[in-house]
Amino acid sequence: MASKRPASPVTIESLNPKVLKCEYAVRGEIVSVAQKLQQDLQANPGSLPFEEILYCNIGNPQSLGQKPITFFREVLALCDHPCLLGKKETCSLFSADSIKRALTILDQMPGRATGAYSHSQGIKGLRDTIAAGIEARDGFPADPNDLFLTDGASPGVHMMMQLLIRSENDGILCPIPQYPLYSASIALHGGTLVRYYLDEATGWGLEISELNKQLETARQKGITVRALVVINPGNPTGQVLAEENQRQIVDFCKKEGLVLLADEVYQENVYAPDKKFNSFKKICRSMGYGDKDIPLVSFQSVSKGYHGECGKRGGYMEVTGFSPEVRDQFYKMASVNLCSNISGQILASLVMSPPKVYLALSLGYASHGELVTQAYIQVGDESYDSYFSERDGILKSLARRAKTLEDAFNGLEGVTCNKAEGAMYLFPRIQLPKKAIKAAEEAKKAADAYYAIRLLKDTGVVVVPGSGFGQVPGTWHFRCTILPQEDKIPAIISQLTDFHKKFMDEYRD
């Protein structure tokens, strides 16, 4: 029997229902409203109660005025326009080590061309550099053949979901709150999101008992749980996992036969002095687990870190613990899209191998004839000092901004906010009055979305409602980045404070 042709070939009803199910709050309704307001402001300056839209909804530092790291951009410019390397003016415009690095990278590329497709996993020489960077970070070997360079971390996450999810009977354990890429990707690939809740009371702690409970419940429903997603440092929650906790997580995955999907894109963003980032690969290896013991995928991105090169869409995944046959399937998937963009690939290598410096001993003979250390001298790349000061400046400023905003949130009526130990976000909890919740229900919005839209319309500050990330039912949050430049922070805080007071006065029960 011939199937019927629809009157209009493409309607909402005739689209893939998995697409319809997918949600992505970070660029959802709130951003559409913000864009509309921005247009209004441009068309009629002074027509709104604020002068500019302050985008605190997304980890996009350079859009808010953060400057790129000079060394990275020098290398990118030279690789893209290698004619410069033959010009005498270039030595005065570029650092010696950026010139040297560009020459090295060009030698690693087919045709010395950033305009050529590379190996599907990324340029081998760049993967060598990244592997060396991982080794230096972890103290354990890394194999360039385990690396798949990607256009940011997102395509890698999609690829893993596509490989692992066969039907709605396959589940992926995800933290709640979570970065909505995970829920979106699981929905798009037709799997089941298996929620585990982070414990807000213990600073968004990840409890193994909770993992066990949710795994068991999912299995009882007939779900085959295939993987555990851990975001460390956390997004939107900002916690940095303790080493002991990471060991427990690894053992849980090993015992339960789960792939460990480790979102480690904020590995360079740690602000709490008593916290340190440990990659799950390092944890596994330090526990004596080798490549055969546990399937582990670590995602890294050039969009985050101190450099925040979001627009470059660079990143990689390090894939260990899979059989060669399964790896062949990863390779095939990477091949269908040919390769990730070469500037992003170069940047991923730079991020994992920035300018270096080391201390050398200057030796001499003392008056009594003995060989002694006369001085320590700093030896290294010409760019190191500027690189270090740029990086350090950004990270210290982010730490200050995180603390200032955290304190400000905690000073608001009915708001409690955990510390941002790392990442780029605060995720304060708001105790909303019943009257506000009712007003939101009437407006057919989640209560925190109602709050966020009101905040935007009153102040121009864009935050993402907690409901977009998931939260314990009945609790309300929003995610606010720590990324506006420091001179903007006081105004943001005062606007937020005024708004919050007004909102609470309006709705207080």
Add this chain to the structure above:
Amino acid sequence: MASKRPASPVTIESLNPKVLKCEYAVRGEIVSVAQKLQQDLQANPGSLPFEEILYCNIGNPQSLGQKPITFFREVLALCDHPCLLGKKETCSLFSADSIKRALTILDQMPGRATGAYSHSQGIKGLRDTIAAGIEARDGFPADPNDLFLTDGASPGVHMMMQLLIRSENDGILCPIPQYPLYSASIALHGGTLVRYYLDEATGWGLEISELNKQLETARQKGITVRALVVINPGNPTGQVLAEENQRQIVDFCKKEGLVLLADEVYQENVYAPDKKFNSFKKICRSMGYGDKDIPLVSFQSVSKGYHGECGKRGGYMEVTGFSPEVRDQFYKMASVNLCSNISGQILASLVMSPPKVYLALSLGYASHGELVTQAYIQVGDESYDSYFSERDGILKSLARRAKTLEDAFNGLEGVTCNKAEGAMYLFPRIQLPKKAIKAAEEAKKAADAYYAIRLLKDTGVVVVPGSGFGQVPGTWHFRCTILPQEDKIPAIISQLTDFHKKFMDEYRD
């Protein structure tokens, strides 16, 4: 009932079967063998009967020595490292119009930063430029809001397949032979590939009777055919569609309620003097069909054209003829991956708006007092001459290479090869002897794959077997790019000719 946990968490058997089903010949077995041989050559020079691997398998011109267009790279370098714009040396290193263009582009970006995520569809100012380029090309309006900038054309194709395919009961009409991105993407999204055959005898003609026949057959099997893919100029077949044929295709889609997916990435690669590229958008509008009449998606890429900027992963799709609700879903899909890479976005705008020149009239008074044209003078961008000569040099050389290789293929025993009117490939047909087909069967390979692997091992020349693109059963082909630099072509032809003679001598029935 709890589902069982597999002994090893991830096996081939436990992967998504859609992934297993997907094939991608352009980077398949032949490329793995080539990479292995290249390693052997590096380790033991002189150990093989050839000195280098000649990659004729993929449209990747810069990997084979083609130089990028200077103007494009000047703009990219300046946008990535805007510090240069403040330096006096820059004026001697860069053209005036590249500096001006970079300044314009920087002004269009949030934070003036190539390191910031953009609008999910791409930077608005760049979309304005691209829309103006489309209007200039077609003579019909283009709306920047219809443009979705993508990391090359592939992600756009995947997005459309993801939106349209609900189950294996949804089919997509694809040409055979086809670029395997389409079959791979349909397999990954679980749809049904509905083949229509191009007619080799009429220069890979696209017959409406064939479309009707295959559509009817598919419908009788209960398949809902949702879209028609047309690749123009053709890949791997190189034909350029005639305007009248395009009108028939548009009417077919309109009558049958199909989305027209127009792969137009080779629009700048037309070599036959009597042929001209017409976009399907222009054809539709010239037939009087507006936005409400036919859903049409046109894919464009910076990877192809004369510039061949494959590694930049830039491109766009122009999406017209969908309802606002459906468009919202496209936007949501684009948002889940945040945005395409900004260098690729910039390049897409440059490709659609390269340096320009126009003729101005110089007027004066003749001796009898009448106003007359004294001279035509060329007015325009400083880069225009170098841009034109680079572009023209590449396109003319590609046309020569296409003709030389076509003639060479047609000179081989049992080989017939249609003209490459456009694109970057030849797709010669080989009449293989029965003995060769039998030897291939014994080696468990398609006969043309057997031929291609033998060719590679004997000569270092990498071509893709026709079976990777699809072909009329019982016929055998291979795809060979026209991209090796001209000084390499004679050696390739002589190696191919020698190999073919030897192969035929060995297997002649």
